[in-house]
Amino acid sequence: MPENKVFPWVEKYGGTSDPVKHLRSFVDAMAVYSSNELVWCRVFSLSLKDEALDWFHLLPPRSIDGFVTLRQLFSQQYASNRSRGLTYTALVRMKQGREESLKGFMERFNRTARQVRNVDQRLIVSALTTALRPGPFVDYLYEEEPQSMGELQNKLVGFIRIEEGRSYRNDQGEEGMARERSGRDRRGEKRPVGGEHRMTVKRGAEVQRAQEYFHHTPLSAPRVRVLEEALRANLLTVARSPTPRGADESKHCRYHQNMGHSTEDCVALRDKLESLVQVGHLREFVRRENPNPRGATGRHRGQLPVGQRAQPTAERTEGEGSGDRPLRGVINTISGGFAGGGASSAARKRHLRNLHSVNKVGIGRRTMSSITFSDEDFHAPDPD
Numbered sequence: 001m002p003e004n005k006v007f008p009w010v011e012k013y014g015g016t017s018d019p020v021k022h023l024r025s026f027v028d029a030m031a032v033y034s035s036n037e038l039v040w041c042r043v044f045s046l047s048l049k050d051e052a053l054d055w056f057h058l059l060p061p062r063s064i065d066g067f068v069t070l071r072q073l074f075s076q077q078y079a080s081n082r083s084r085g086l087t088y089t090a091l092v093r094m095k096q097g098r099e100e101s102l103k104g105f106m107e108r109f110n111r112t113a114r115q116v117r118n119v120d121q122r123l124i125v126s127a128l129t130t131a132l133r134p135g136p137f138v139d140y141l142y143e144e145e146p147q148s149m150g151e152l153q154n155k156l157v158g159f160i161r162i163e164e165g166r167s168y169r170n171d172q173g174e175e176g177m178a179r180e181r182s183g184r185d186r187r188g189e190k191r192p193v194g195g196e197h198r199m200t201v202k203r204g205a206e207v208q209r210a211q212e213y214f215h216h217t218p219l220s221a222p223r224v225r226v227l228e229e230a231l232r233a234n235l236l237t238v239a240r241s242p243t244p245r246g247a248d249e250s251k252h253c254r255y256h257q258n259m260g261h262s263t264e265d266c267v268a269l270r271d272k273l274e275s276l277v278q279v280g281h282l283r284e285f286v287r288r289e290n291p292n293p294r295g296a297t298g299r300h301r302g303q304l305p306v307g308q309r310a311q312p313t314a315e316r317t318e319g320e321g322s323g324d325r326p327l328r329g330v331i332n333t334i335s336g337g338f339a340g341g342g343a344s345s346a347a348r349k350r351h352l353r354n355l356h357s358v359n360k361v362g363i364g365r366r367t368m369s370s371i372t373f374s375d376e377d378f379h380a381p382d383p384d
Helices: 019-030 037-047 050-057 067-077 088-092 102-113 121-131 136-144 149-190 223-232 267-278 345-356
Strands: none
Touching: 019 037, 019 067, 037 050, 037 067, 088 102, 088 121, 102 121, 102 149, 121 136, 121 149, 136 149, 223 267
């Protein structure tokens, strides 16, 4: 036994792992301890434990004449625990994931390639070409055709740097866009957009929005009272929604159960009530008024002066609305365009001529029989 030498540490083998790996670790450690293989045989039991140590002590006396014999007996005893090496098929089946980086895939590919034994490195490079997603590195593999994994690894470093730099720039750009969107959202919440009938932010359920109906039937009672009657009759349900940030806390909407606008000014409620009136509900709340005398306003009902835009309010002023009657329905019409005969003036004239001749009925010529007189029909005094 060597003197003044500390026995090297070797992980002890218990009989459940790969025996070949344990023998390799033991030989590497003993190479710096002693070159005498008989010494290896004497200290081999120090690297065993549990069931493997029991096996060693049950060996027949004088059955080991050298380390080669000991290695052979040990390998045969635990041959079932040997790890099965991967084949070339395992490399062929590998594919780079859609979101997998080049660096991450190459680490996985190299780890598998090291477990494949007795395979030409050119075959490994060929398998890598089919496993990678199309890209600059694949183009390089087709163009240069590296002959070994070492040559391939040297070139791979540059492509990984390029990919990581591109990914970093993309991440920076996305973060900048996210910050810009976040800033716009915060600014959009603080300032109102639109006019009286629009709110800034839409959160959760329906809130103030652009009105749906151009004209709203005048009502004889406040909308709060009409809403209560509609709720009692199960014609409407409360559209509860949270109060928008920065809303006017002095105004409360009974329909939305939030702050920011009053029930009377609620555009959504106006449209809901108008929809109910159109289908025949809430008739007791429709305002009944006498029409204006003919010619009082100088215009037909509903006609606005030139240049004046219709205001999206629930009811009109007394001067304008005194002659209004409840709407019984809506008639949609088409004016102009191809419905008027075509896009050109010649087509419109041709269309107009066709319209004039639609109801034209042919009238035949009327005939009359001849009227004749004879001498017998002449009754007058004889001038002679």
